[in-house]
Amino acid sequence: MRIRADWRASVALVGTVLKYLSIPLVIPLVVALIYTEPVFPFLATIALTIAVGHGLEQLRPDPDLQVREAMLFVAISWLAVAMIGAVPYVIAGWGTESTLAHPVNALFESMSGFTTTGATVLGSISLEDHSHAIMMWRQLTQWLGGMGIIVLMVAILPELAVSGAQLVESEAPGPQLQKLTPRIAETARILWLVYFAFTVVYIAILYGFHLAGMADNMTLYNAIAHGFTTLPTGGFSPEADSVAAFSAIVQWTAIPFMIIAGTNFALFWHVFSGDGHRFVRNSEFRAYISAIAGLTVLLAGILYTGAAPPLGDLGGVTAGVFENSLRQSAFQIVSLLTSTGYATSDFADWSSTGQIVLLFAMLVGGCAGSTGGGVKVVRWLIVFKVLRRELFTASHPEVVRPIRLGGNIVDEDAIRGVLGFSFMYLVIFALATLVIALDVSRVAAIEEFTALEAFSASLATIGNIGPGFGFLGPFGNYNDFPIPSKLLMVFLMWIGRLEIIPVLVMFTGGFWTR
Amino acid sequence: MRIRADWRASVALVGTVLKYLSIPLVIPLVVALIYTEPVFPFLATIALTIAVGHGLEQLRPDPDLQVREAMLFVAISWLAVAMIGAVPYVIAGWGTESTLAHPVNALFESMSGFTTTGATVLGSISLEDHSHAIMMWRQLTQWLGGMGIIVLMVAILPELAVSGAQLVESEAPGPQLQKLTPRIAETARILWLVYFAFTVVYIAILYGFHLAGMADNMTLYNAIAHGFTTLPTGGFSPEADSVAAFSAIVQWTAIPFMIIAGTNFALFWHVFSGDGHRFVRNSEFRAYISAIAGLTVLLAGILYTGAAPPLGDLGGVTAGVFENSLRQSAFQIVSLLTSTGYATSDFADWSSTGQIVLLFAMLVGGCAGSTGGGVKVVRWLIVFKVLRRELFTASHPEVVRPIRLGGNIVDEDAIRGVLGFSFMYLVIFALATLVIALDVSRVAAIEEFTALEAFSASLATIGNIGPGFGFLGPFGNYNDFPIPSKLLMVFLMWIGRLEIIPVLVMFTGGFWTR
Ligand SMILES: [K+]
Numbered sequence A, B: 001m002r003i004r005a006d007w008r009a010s011v012a013l014v015g016t017v018l019k020y021l022s023i024p025l026v027i028p029l030v031v032a033l034i035y036t037e038p039v040f041p042f043l044a045t046i047a048l049t050i051a052v053g054h055g056l057e058q059l060r061p062d063p064d065l066q067v068r069e070a071m072l073f074v075a076i077s078w079l080a081v082a083m084i085g086a087v088p089y090v091i092a093g094w095g096t097e098s099t100l101a102h103p104v105n106a107l108f109e110s111m112s113g114f115t116t117t118g119a120t121v122l123g124s125i126s127l128e129d130h131s132h133a134i135m136m137w138r139q140l141t142q143w144l145g146g147m148g149i150i151v152l153m154v155a156i157l158p159e160l161a162v163s164g165a166q167l168v169e170s171e172a173p174g175p176q177l178q179k180l181t182p183r184i185a186e187t188a189r190i191l192w193l194v195y196f197a198f199t200v201v202y203i204a205i206l207y208g209f210h211l212a213g214m215a216d217n218m219t220l221y222n223a224i225a226h227g228f229t230t231l232p233t234g235g236f237s238p239e240a241d242s243v244a245a246f247s248a249i250v251q252w253t254a255i256p257f258m259i260i261a262g263t264n265f266a267l268f269w270h271v272f273s274g275d276g277h278r279f280v281r282n283s284e285f286r287a288y289i290s291a292i293a294g295l296t297v298l299l300a301g302i303l304y305t306g307a308a309p310p311l312g313d314l315g316g317v318t319a320g321v322f323e324n325s326l327r328q329s330a331f332q333i334v335s336l337l338t339s340t341g342y343a344t345s346d347f348a349d350w351s352s353t354g355q356i357v358l359l360f361a362m363l364v365g366g367c368a369g370s371t372g373g374g375v376k377v378v379r380w381l382i383v384f385k386v387l388r389r390e391l392f393t394a395s396h397p398e399v400v401r402p403i404r405l406g407g408n409i410v411d412e413d414a415i416r417g418v419l420g421f422s423f424m425y426l427v428i429f430a431l432a433t434l435v436i437a438l439d440v441s442r443v444a445a446i447e448e449f450t451a452l453e454a455f456s457a458s459l460a461t462i463g464n465i466g467p468g469f470g471f472l473g474p475f476g477n478y479n480d481f482p483i484p485s486k487l488l489m490v491f492l493m494w495i496g497r498l499e500i501i502p503v504l505v506m507f508t509g510g511f512w513t514r
């Protein structure tokens, strides 16, 4: 059996990625120096990632990757980076009470970071139990993950034409969507600039509120920490109370920035090039905004009329309070629809009806070409157009009707890719729910475990959302799950983030041999 | 705006169906005479259905229906029959405590019967509060519904080529699948013979157990009543405890007959024609049996190891009891997978993990061309083949791969129909869950209502299953829902039973005008 995929070329390029990982590792190192905290976890990891990266690069560098090699490169990159990223957690946690001292937990937290999921197994989210440097590394992993996703979504996946990712192109062709490498570098640089600019503006606004006395606890540290996790739709926070820890104006400000994070980044490039009309003409963006608006109004009504139970300490009362109903609703819908996962109140305690509305938001996902996870708006758009066509052709079998998106006819192959992806997503999600339930019931480690937790764990990880329902709510924790479930969730975060197919093909025989 | 669909022809044919409905209405009339109970509800309904049927027939009889007219005929038939079928409930309930005195409840119960769903709003399931005749009518509606479904599935829908129903033909071409009417009559007669024969054999076996002293309460009345609801995968029972009311041997006997009910009826015709190999060669049947076997073993393990909580009075203890674990598991898996809905213990009280396994069974559905509801095995088979193909073509974009079923290449249009149908099913199910939750929270009529009930109500009605989870378990009741939710569920049972598209197209403008 001859292996036909040129895995050496892929792995060599992963080596390059690992070498680059040493640069951002300097940031937590600097934080450690500022706060006079241990620097060893970061020094050791920098040395490790350079050594491993350099070693892998020796294999056979060949920057001209074919389709299979590109998929292999993408899949291995995220896994390798997550593994290296777990090292500081293990070293820093060594000999302490930290749950992250266990390698599986550290890998979970690191994968959750680099996939911008935001699910946590950190026992106590507190700067008293963990160093400022480690907590900042945790935030930074999400920002780095976001950088990776932007390249992946706008430059790599559309070229691979899997999962219907080529649709990104059909409506909003990016700056220079051309052959894989070296043009990727150009595209990436432009979009990273957009990403970087929004992050800086966001941090400046947050810290501005602090300086203006409107957000006491939004220190520079917190402003940067949240800047690192908003644009990548990450959702990690060094505050145990997430965004509920901050004043109303901070919560209002986060909403538009989460919306930006869930938007196709290529569109911003067009705005900066003077072609702002693209936004209005982009049917995915219109559907995205409509979904946010519709669900927000619906949920605000539920919260205002008090159909949701009175909120606890966090978030305050909404029944009869217009501003808070609208804020809690808009914040939570945007946070879950874009797969960010921040919370301003414990929605796991809301009424069932409110939670069902949130579940709808979770299933939507961000726009294609954004850092948002989930099925994605454009796929739903295609699905609904396909359903409308099926209804029409049922009574008009003689009519051939192409499906259009933004005026262009969508290729039937891309449509099949979209339907296939969406089904694969649902099937894997359902099977994972079953496996997690079986695993938990096997060890009976978790009291009062219900189907809701199995369902939440599966959806929140494959959708890269982070929080779910039941004890996996926004202030909940994944630490109680047994090891096999945690490893399964690591897998779910990984495949969910990479649009499933580039990872899953590796597990088919045909990928390697034919 | 000119109406292009020849609705008069469709409605005229519905009139003929209504006239025929007067014949089976004689059965509860005879039961009433035997037990000296009121005959007026049935006499009045017979008169009504003949009158209405005769009136409609005057419109414009034209037995040569086109595609649209056939869909219209199918959709209106079920609605009209359900409405007429509700009349005996209303008349008999008039002035009594019966919940069926309310027309919406009566329509719900009648639609639940004729769609073989088995969800009930009957306040007390007891022969003390209701006459033997009314309770037998309730059972009979399911048997009649099953007759309608057989014609629909094997003779009408494949011709309409919607929802991928033409797949029934590709693997197991029926006796005489040809143009719509009058050949339908031939096909129907052959398959009805199969249906009738199995029903008679089943009743004989059940009553035989009674005569042999192995099933005390399986009187002739009960044997016939359950004979009427097993082959149509109906699930109604005049016993409040469903099949849990009977001895283990009765429960074991029901299992193979439910499996038969979920099998493509065209296959039996081939067996009786001497071509029994078709069973083994039929890939849908193999998948169906494999799914049943796999889920049964998994659930039996859960019940045997006691991961499910100790069962209550009904069903007995399973932990450590091999026979009961296997029986409860096999019975419940078969009952829910085929969408029958009988129960031998209250699975709504089982552990979450056990319930998730049951949920998988519910989602599978019966075989195409059977009386079973849900998505159906053949569609899942196609979905999985499509997913495998997507994975393969992701790394081999140059290869064109047709999808095969039973050796034949499946038309890409049929595949699109299958994917479209399955998505439509999931989308309608999700939206209905939301609407039911909003409706219930609006009136706050039901205490302790959770997302589980909204989810169950939606799935159990669109899938024509009957029971769900929470307070909608097998011994639960749909009576507590507000009127709008009940009407929505009537709609769900209707569209679920008719494979969605024939009903839904009526609500598109293009159906009538273009
Ligand atoms: K997230």
Ligand SMILES: [K+]
Pocket: B116, B117, B118, B233, B234, B235, B339, B340, B341, B464, B465, B466
């Ligand atoms: K049923």
